[in-house]
Amino acid sequence: MQSESINFDDTATAFAHRSTSELKNSHFVFTSMSKPWMVKTGTVMTNLALKMKLPVKGIIKKTIFNQFCGGESIKDCSNTITLLGDYNVQTILDYSVEGLKNEDGYNDTKEEALRVIDFASTNDHIPFCVLKMSGLGSTDLMTKAQNKEQLSEIEKTKLYNCEQRVNEIIHKASSKGLMVMIDAEESWFQSFIDGVVYRMMAKYNKERPIVYNTYQMYRHDMLDRLSRAQIEAEVNGYYLGAKLVRGAYMEKERERAEEMEYESPIHGTKEAVDKDYDEALKFCMKHIDRMGLCAGTHNEKSSRLLAQLMEEGAIAKMDNRVFFAQLLGMSDNISFKLADLGYNVAKYVPYGPVEKVLPYLFRRAEENTSIAGQSGREYTLVKKELRRRKSAS
Numbered sequence: 001m002q003s004e005s006i007n008f009d010d011t012a013t014a015f016a017h018r019s020t021s022e023l024k025n026s027h028f029v030f031t032s033m034s035k036p037w038m039v040k041t042g043t044v045m046t047n048l049a050l051k052m053k054l055p056v057k058g059i060i061k062k063t064i065f066n067q068f069c070g071g072e073s074i075k076d077c078s079n080t081i082t083l084l085g086d087y088n089v090q091t092i093l094d095y096s097v098e099g100l101k102n103e104d105g106y107n108d109t110k111e112e113a114l115r116v117i118d119f120a121s122t123n124d125h126i127p128f129c130v131l132k133m134s135g136l137g138s139t140d141l142m143t144k145a146q147n148k149e150q151l152s153e154i155e156k157t158k159l160y161n162c163e164q165r166v167n168e169i170i171h172k173a174s175s176k177g178l179m180v181m182i183d184a185e186e187s188w189f190q191s192f193i194d195g196v197v198y199r200m201m202a203k204y205n206k207e208r209p210i211v212y213n214t215y216q217m218y219r220h221d222m223l224d225r226l227s228r229a230q231i232e233a234e235v236n237g238y239y240l241g242a243k244l245v246r247g248a249y250m251e252k253e254r255e256r257a258e259e260m261e262y263e264s265p266i267h268g269t270k271e272a273v274d275k276d277y278d279e280a281l282k283f284c285m286k287h288i289d290r291m292g293l294c295a296g297t298h299n300e301k302s303s304r305l306l307a308q309l310m311e312e313g314a315i316a317k318m319d320n321r322v323f324f325a326q327l328l329g330m331s332d333n334i335s336f337k338l339a340d341l342g343y344n345v346a347k348y349v350p351y352g353p354v355e356k357v358l359p360y361l362f363r364r365a366e367e368n369t370s371i372a373g374q375s376g377r378e379y380t381l382v383k384k385e386l387r388r389r390k391s392a393s
């Protein structure tokens with residue numbers, strides 16, 4: 001099949017893994033999320049109900065949690081992992097709980113990551129693990145270090161410990177044949193994260209890409225940063241691992257820039273972001289001999305473009321240097337279609353106790369109302385599939 005003609009409207013393939021009653025749940029969730037007032041009210045009411053210890057956990061679990069999370073624990077995600085695997089879709093387990101912001105909390109997060117690696121190494125459907133450095137060390141200290149502020153000896157030790165935690169996780173993952181993605185976060189400490197990640201790449205990516213950094217293409221300096229990272233890798237003899245995303249913190253970034261009176265690092269328009277994202281895909285495919293690429297996106301045009309670039313570059317669909325990735329419960333029309341055609345596809349599968357993943361769920365809800373068209377797109381596809389099933393029965 002020619003990549004330009006990939007049909008992302010093929011709802012039969014997109015939702016073959018879901019029962020009709022599950023789709024009805026999705027329909028309800030996306031209808032609710034398309035209304036900003038419902039998201040706002042729902043967020044307030046849920047927080048209130050939990051504070052008052054009202055029995056709302058069951059409702060949350062059956063609806064929004066079921067849509068976007070794999071389970072409450074690693075083991076709990078087994079069914080989801082197997083189900084996705086049956087359709088050729090791989091899993092990236094994502095512990096979506098914000099731990100305590102102290103050394104004990106950071107150690108707990110590290111231990112959870114090590115448990116994920118143990119589990120993943122016995123499961124054929126988990127090629128990557130993922131970490132957020134904000135769970136492994138203080139972002140205030142990272143910000144200070146990035147600003148080249150004076151650090152006390154204790155602060156230096158804490159940042160050193162943070163890097164050691166990252167190293168311990170990557171060391172274990174690499175010894176078990178797993179790759180590791182490090183998520184991108186807010187610009188005011190992202191350069192600190194980059195520093196750690198490039199030191200890890202120099203150590204672990206000598207023979208193949210194990211460690212992947214994340215590039216947020218909504219930043220107007222990101223194409224340049226990506227190109228410099230590729231040169232650095234080339235010069236220092238390691239493979240560059242790159243996960244490309246558009247970026248999740250646009251509002252926060254703009255607000256801070258305005259408040260603190262510096263130029264926003266974010267592009268002024270969505271069009272400029274789309275253009276840079278696609279340029280970044282082209283750049284990575286041009287250098288794919290010395291790179292690993294993961295396109296973390298729900299954008300159909302960019303996904304189609306990557307498939308086309310692979311075709312033009314005679315890169316096999318199953319070549320493990322190229323992955324497509326989406327979040328669980330979103331853009332199944334992209335994930336399951338590409339997987340059906342034989343491409344490498346993975347889903348981020350968030351997990352954690354219901355009460356503790358609520359911030360993640362609220363972010364998904366907000367994102368789906370703030371990104372023009374996304375929940376509308378999900379809703380339309382689910383509705384189309386429900387109609388198709390009804391007329392087929």
Ligand SMILES: Cc1cc2nc3c(=O)[nH]c(=O)nc-3n(C[C@H](O)[C@H](O)[C@H](O)COP(=O)(O)OP(=O)(O)OC[C@H]3O[C@@H](n4cnc5c(N)ncnc54)[C@H](O)[C@@H]3O)c2cc1C
Pocket residue numbers: 182183184185214216218245246247248249250266267268269270273295296297298299325326327348371374
């Ligand atoms: C597997 C995966 C991993 C991810 N990991 C990370 C991560 O590590 N760090 C991170 O920050 N995000 C991450 N994200 C989220 C990602 O950055 C996007 O927020 C999300 O995927 C939506 O972008 P899109 O490419 O899917 O789709 P689209 O719907 O095409 O794009 C929406 C995005 O475009 C940008 N945008 C929208 N409107 C404007 C505007 N007016 N001006 C400028 N830009 C605009 C924003 O970035 C917005 O999120 C990840 C997403 C996925 C699927």
